[in-house]
Amino acid sequence: MGADGFQSDLGHAGRAELEPSPPGGLLDVLGVAAIVLDAEGRIVFWSPEAQALLGYSAPEALGRFAAQLLVAEEHVDLVLRLFAQVMEGEGSWAGVFPVRHKDGGTRLLEFRNMRLLDDRGDLYALGLATDQATLRRVERDLALSVRLVDQSPIGLAVMDPELRYVMVNPALERINGLPAGEHLGRTVREALPFLDADTVESGMRQVLATGIPLLDQYTVGRTRADPDSEHAWSVSFYRLEDPGGTVLGVATSAVDVTDRHRAALEADRARHRLALVADASVRIGTTLDLEQTCRELADIAVPELADMAAVDVLDSALTGQPTTVPANGPALFRALAVAVAYPTEAAAATDPPGEVARYDADRLVTRAVNTSRPVMVPHVGEADLSRIARDPRAAALLARAGVHSYLAVPLIARGEVIGALDLVRARNPQPFTEDDATLAGELAARAAVCIDNARWYQQQRDTALTLQRSLLPDPPPRLFGLEVASRYQPAGAAGEVGGDWYDILPLPDHKTALVVGDVMGSGIKAATTMGRLRTATQTLAGLDLEPTQVLRNLDRITAGLDPCFATCTYALYDPHSAQCRISTAGHLPPVRMRTGRAPELLDLPTGAPLGVGGVPFRTTAVDLGPGDQLVLYTDGLVETRDQDIDTRLDALITLLDGPHRELEYTCDHLLAALRHPDDHDDVALLIARVRR
Known part of the structure; x- marks a missing residue:
């Protein structure tokens, strides 16, 4: 083939460029020596590798009979016979033969001998030789490498510098569900579209550029062999270099960790x-x-x-x-x-x-x-x-x-x-x-x-609330000298309904009894007890008793019930004296509102709750003029878990301060400002105003 033909092939192959191979390749490791003999057995060519292998320089070897120079006397006949076979065209000869070194020692060399014919018809013998120990070590290493790659359960591949597959082992064929032939010459993106090719190829380029391996990179996808199931792999990348440091490509290893991946997903789901x-x-x-x-x-x-x-x-x-x-x-x-x-x-x-x-x-x-x-x-x-x-x-x-x-x-x-x-x-x-x-x-x-x-x-x-509302009074008839407004609001929690009540009782001689009470406890039991106390209060009030007498009798009645306590304020208004006589049993003080003055908490003897027994009660007379108001309430209106009672009573006074409003509005205003829908106590509220 002429020079033109060689360039054309190179051009056809895609403008391949001839590059020198750096030292350190396989041929350099083997140190293959080339020796050429003429038809008489004289050495006519002697390569530098031959000198390195046997010690003779070219001037020392050329022109001499090879059998005399290199072969021990006891092997000369064998060598001549083998030489004759090769030169007569009976084929090449390969084998291991002891050769004499210049230093007098003997070297076992692996030979490949063959006949050469030049353009003039002359015959020559070419001998290629290398050290047997070196060759066996390389063969052993190569065989071990091949066996390891072929039998490894780890998927292995080699990519060239263009990141195209040049070698794939059987394990990787199984992992990817793709024969080796469909890998070779292709990039990851072309061969394995189910993977995140951008991430994989980016990692390979990084390894090519830096030489720093990337280990245990996690990737997930679906293979052609099992497209319905998600698989996971642990992938590592290493840069490959020859002994001279030339970058050959990237080696990749892939371990199927699908079971571990699924176990981790299941543990995460758990x-x-x-x-x-x-x-x-x-x-x-x-x-x-x-x-x-x-x-x-x-x-x-x-x-x-x-x-x-x-x-x-x-x-x-x-x-x-x-x-x-x-x-x-x-x-x-x-x-x-x-x-x-x-x-x-x-x-x-x-x-x-x-x-x-x-x-x-x-x-x-x-x-x-x-x-x-x-x-x-x-x-x-x-x-x-x-x-x-x-x-x-x-x-x-x-x-x-x-x-x-x-x-x-x-x-x-x-x-x-x-x-x-x-x-x-x-x-x-x-x-x-x-x-x-x-x-x-x-x-x-x-x-x-x-x-x-x-x-x-x-x-x-619902049951407690129905019972509670059934026990509360109907709107009172028109009262002499008073107008009143009242409210009952249940607790936000179901189990805390039922303990508070109020009553407005018209009495003989135009008097009116105003009552607000709170049975300690909650639920149906508290509502039932409240009903019994309310009935007793109505009966006692009808006897025209003083407030202290009413509370004393209620105290005795409460003590006779199941273990129970209640607080109560009993106010008896007499329009003829323009006074209200008030007695309390452990209850919060009422508020008096007078025209032109700030609202005030009445300073009354607190007394003990009903049910304690044997504790005296006292009555206080309070003047009420035309337009004056009296506000009675239970603790559910003012008590909270996050503020002390004095702060809440001050808030009540502040809300009542200012121009007097309609009683119904005042009731709604107080409940809206002081109560929360989730409050854990019910509340009774009663406001009375003296008619002008």
């Missing part, structure tokens, strides 16, 4: 579930308000568990009826809470909170309460939507919102099903799993007890 359950224990049931408790359950389920959550309680559970739903019958639910992770028209498909909805036995939520077991539809189809939604319109809304997975979990408290938690996913692409059902069941179990407590307290509160 920790997340535990954290969510722990958070639910704190956030659900913060009050005994039924609707608030249901909202807390819905809020904690979104968005951690679902894109939308609804809490529905059986209507029978709210009315105190048996909650058993017939196996093949419909169920009546009252929607109490809905939560969404983002604005969605699917929210319009839920039952509005507070409304009652009837679901037939074929509905999934009904099945959940009928069977006391979760009902899960991982992949919701069109037919499923009709069993989830309340009507076709709601089903269409859910379909348009992209709802694709559904889960209903019964709310079970103390062995009784009281409702259900409904969960749907739309934007969250993952279907509900058994793990999700287990987590939802744990949340529902904890919340159900809180909801059950709230509904029982609600029933108790």
Whole structure:
């Protein structure tokens, strides 16, 4: 081939450039010597490697018979015979042969001998030789390397400086699900599109540039061999250099750590579930308000568990009826809470909170309460939507919102099903799993007890409040010389309703008794005791007794009841004397408001609460002129847990200061300014003003 042809091939190969090889390559390691003999056996060519291997310089070797120079006498006949075979064209000869060194010693050399023919028809013998020990060491190292690479369970590859595959071992073929032939010559981006190629190739370039290995780089993806499952690999990159320091490329190793990855994900999910359950224990049931408790359950389920959550309680559970739903019958639910992770028209498909909805036995939520077991539809189809939604319109809304997975979990408290938690996913692409059902069941179990407590307290509160209101007085008839306004406000907590009362009692000779009291304790028992004391007070007042006598008799009556104490203020107004005679039993002092003067707390003997027994009571006469007002109240109006009583009484005086207003307005103003909906005590308030 001429020079033109050689350049053309190079040009065809893509303008390859000839570059010198730096020392230190494999040929340099082997030190292969080249020796050429003529047909007579004389040495006619002697390479520098031959001198390095055998010690003879070229002038010392050229022209001499090789057998005489290099072969021991006992091997000369064998060498001549082998030389003759080669020169006669019977093939090449390869093997190990002892050769004499210039220093007198013997070296075992690995030979490759072959016949050469020049352009004039002359024959020569070419001998290529290297030190046997060196060759065996290189062969052993190479064989070990090949075996290690081929049999290694670790995926191994070599990339050239252009980051194209030049070697892939079988383990990496299995890991990537791609034969070696489909790797070679391609980049990571071309061969493995399922990986994050930008990150991988960026790491390789960094290693090429710096020579610093990158170890244990974590990457996740899906292979062609298993496209439905996510796999994880630990990948390391090393720069490859030859003995002379020339960069050959990058070696990569990949270990499949999918099992470890999945175990870590599962452990993380378990920790997340535990954290969510722990958070639910704190956030659900913060009050005994039924609707608030249901909202807390819905809020904690979104968005951690679902894109939308609804809490529905059986209507029978709210009315105190048996909650058993017939196996093949419909169920009546009252929607109490809905939560969404983002604005969605699917929210319009839920039952509005507070409304009652009837679901037939074929509905999934009904099945959940009928069977006391979760009902899960991982992949919701069109037919499923009709069993989830309340009507076709709601089903269409859910379909348009992209709802694709559904889960209903019964709310079970103390062995009784009281409702259900409904969960749907739309934007969250993952279907509900058994793990999700287990987590939802744990949340529902904890919340159900809180909801059950709230509904029982609600029933108790309603009962106590009904009893309390039934025991409070009707609006009084027109009073002589007085106009009055009154309020009763129950406590925010169900169990704390029932102890406070007021009374307005018209008496003979145009007198009026004004009474405010507070039975210590709460609930139905306190309300019942209050009713008994109120009845006794009405009876005693009708006897036209002095306030001290009334309290003395009430004290004796209270002491005869179950262990009970009560505070009370009894005020007897006489319009003829323009005086109000007041006696208190451990109660907060009334406020007197006089025209043109600042409101004042009356300085009265406090006395002991009713029920202590044997403690004297005293009566104080207070002047009340036209337009003057007397404000009687229970401690629920002014006592709080975060402020002392003096600060709160000052706030009461401040609110009453200023121009006198209508009594009804004053009542509402005081309650709005001093009370909070969650206050833990009820309050009775009574304001009387002397008519002009």
